Amino acid sequence: MANSGGNFEPQDIKAWLAANSDRIKAVFNEDTSKVGTLEVKVQAFNPYCFILHVWTGDTHKRIKAYNPNTERLAGYCSRETQLLGALNDTGLAPRLYDFDTTENWYISDWIVGSELHATVTPDNIVAASREVGQWLAKYAQSILKVDAFSEAGKKQHKNWRDYLVNYGGVIEQAALDPEADFLEGLTLDTRIVAKDDPHFGNYIRAEDGTLFGIDFEMSTLRPYGWDVMVTARALLRTYPGPQFDHIDALVDGWAQGTDCIDQESFRKLVRWFAEKTAFDVNNPTVEGFRQILHAYNANATVPAAKIMQVPGFENEIDAVGADVSQALTARIRSLINNADQPLSVEDYLASDTTPQDSGTADVSLRLAKTCETCEGSCCSRGTQNLAYLKEDAIYRTAHYLGTKSLAHVIDAYVKHVPENHVKNSCFYHTSTGCALPREMRSTICNMYQCGAAQAVSKMTSELDPDVPIIVVAGHHTEVKRAYAVSEQLSKKLDVKIANTHTSNAQFTR
Numbered sequence: 001m002a003n004s005g006g007n008f009e010p011q012d013i014k015a016w017l018a019a020n021s022d023r024i025k026a027v028f029n030e031d032t033s034k035v036g037t038l039e040v041k042v043q044a045f046n047p048y049c050f051i052l053h054v055w056t057g058d059t060h061k062r063i064k065a066y067n068p069n070t071e072r073l074a075g076y077c078s079r080e081t082q083l084l085g086a087l088n089d090t091g092l093a094p095r096l097y098d099f100d101t102t103e104n105w106y107i108s109d110w111i112v113g114s115e116l117h118a119t120v121t122p123d124n125i126v127a128a129s130r131e132v133g134q135w136l137a138k139y140a141q142s143i144l145k146v147d148a149f150s151e152a153g154k155k156q157h158k159n160w161r162d163y164l165v166n167y168g169g170v171i172e173q174a175a176l177d178p179e180a181d182f183l184e185g186l187t188l189d190t191r192i193v194a195k196d197d198p199h200f201g202n203y204i205r206a207e208d209g210t211l212f213g214i215d216f217e218m219s220t221l222r223p224y225g226w227d228v229m230v231t232a233r234a235l236l237r238t239y240p241g242p243q244f245d246h247i248d249a250l251v252d253g254w255a256q257g258t259d260c261i262d263q264e265s266f267r268k269l270v271r272w273f274a275e276k277t278a279f280d281v282n283n284p285t286v287e288g289f290r291q292i293l294h295a296y297n298a299n300a301t302v303p304a305a306k307i308m309q310v311p312g313f314e315n316e317i318d319a320v321g322a323d324v325s326q327a328l329t330a331r332i333r334s335l336i337n338n339a340d341q342p343l344s345v346e347d348y349l350a351s352d353t354t355p356q357d358s359g360t361a362d363v364s365l366r367l368a369k370t371c372e373t374c375e376g377s378c379c380s381r382g383t384q385n386l387a388y389l390k391e392d393a394i395y396r397t398a399h400y401l402g403t404k405s406l407a408h409v410i411d412a413y414v415k416h417v418p419e420n421h422v423k424n425s426c427f428y429h430t431s432t433g434c435a436l437p438r439e440m441r442s443t444i445c446n447m448y449q450c451g452a453a454q455a456v457s458k459m460t461s462e463l464d465p466d467v468p469i470i471v472v473a474g475h476h477t478e479v480k481r482a483y484a485v486s487e488q489l490s491k492k493l494d495v496k497i498a499n500t501h502t503s504n505a506q507f508t509r
C-alpha cells in the first residue's frame, strides 16, 4: 500500500535480493557468459532507498532500490531511469540495464573509481571544475536531443530577474537588489531537464579517468545553463575565494552561454549567482539552521536577529612543506622589479600600486567571529597562490618593519612561516588563524569577504550593536560549529542542544 507520509519501514535487502535474483543474474548474463557467485556490498541504506554494489569477477553492477512504500519516491525512480535511459549511449552516466518503476528500482553499471569530491584538492579544483563544465555541456546537448526533456518558445519568464524572484528566500532577495539590475537584460527561453544536483559526490571518476554523473533523482526542468549556476554555488561553498578561477574554469569548460545570452554575460550571471546565494540561510527550506536560531532565542536576553551559514573548514594540522620558504623567497624577489635597489618608505608611499585602503584596519567583532566560526575556508588556496602576495604588500611590509632592505622583508616573511599549518590550506594558516600580522598580508587577504562575510558586514551596519546573529559553519545536516555574535559578545553554541557557553575560540583571520 502506497504511503505518501514520511514514516515507513526500511526495506529488507536480503528479501529484495531473493525476490529479484533472476533479473539480477540476467543483467550479469548480458556482460559475462559465466556468472559466478555474486558478491554484494551495501553502499547506502536508509529509509528512502538502498544502493548495492554487486559484482562477479570484473563485472560490476549498481542496484538502487527506492522504498516502494512511498509515492513520492516513485517519482524519483521514474525520473532517474528516464534520464539514465536517455544517456545510455553517451558515456556520461552508468549504463542502465533493467528497471521496475512499479517496484522502484533499477540496475546499472557500477563505475569502478572514486567519487569526484574525494579526489578534489585545492591543487586540482580548477581542472576538476573545467571537466565538470565539459560534462555539463555534453549532458545538455544529449538532453536537448530528447523532445520530452526540453521546451522552448513558451517564454514563461521575461528575463533572469523575473525567473529568480520567484524562488523566494535568499535568491529572491539577491535578484531584487539594485546590484542585480543587469539580470533584466539577460533573457531566457529554453528549459531542459537539469541534473540539479551539483554535489561532487554525484560524479564518479573511473579508473581510466573518465567522468560519469550518477544519481539523477533530483532532475527537473530548469532554464538552460542552470546546472552551471548551481555547480558554481556549490564550488564557492567549498572554496570561497578570493580567487574565482574555479568558477571561470567551470564556465570555460561549459564553453558557451545559453540559448539567449553570450558566454561572457553568462559568466557574469554565474559568478553573481554563486556569490550572492551561497551562504545566507534566512530561508525556510533550511529548517535545521532555523532550529538552532529558535533554540538560542528561547533562552536569550537579547534574541538573535539573523542566522548565517559560512563554509566550515576541517582543522586537521599538517607539517608545512619543506619547499615553502624557497618558493616564497623567489616569489617576493620576482615581485620587485629591481631587487638590487633597496626598498624605501618613499618607494612605498609613491607606489601607485599601493591601494589607499589595504584593509589593515580592525574589523567588527561580528565579522571577526564569522571568520573564526568558518576557520578560514577562503585561505584554502593560499599555498598555490603563495599567500596572494603582490608588490604593494612587500612595500607595505617594508614600511611596517621600518626597513629599506628587501632581504630583511623576505626574512620576515620566511620567519613567519609556521612549522605546522591547517592541512590543504595556506602555509600561513594555523589552527589559531593567519600567522602573518595584518600589515604583512596581501591586500586581497585583508580585503576579501566572501558572500557570507559581506552579508554579516551589511547586517552589522543595520543592527544595534547588542543584537546577536547566529553564525553556523558546515552543512545543515552536519553543523560543525555555531556561535552567537554581536559587537559585545560571542557565545559558542552546542550544535546538538543549541545551548550556550562562553566562547574561548581564538581563530582570527
Ligand code: SF4
Residues within 6 Å of the ligand: 240, 310, 311, 370, 371, 372, 374, 375, 376, 377, 378, 379, 448, 449, 450, 451, 452, 453, 509
Ligand atoms: S571571508 Fe571569513 S567567512 Fe568567508 S570564507 Fe573567508 S574566513 Fe570564511
Ligand code: SF4
Residues within 6 Å of the ligand: 376, 378, 379, 380, 382, 387, 388, 426, 427, 428, 429, 430, 433, 434, 435, 436, 441, 442, 445, 509
Ligand atoms: S589570510 Fe593568511 S592564511 Fe589566509 S591566505 Fe592570506 S596569508 Fe594565507
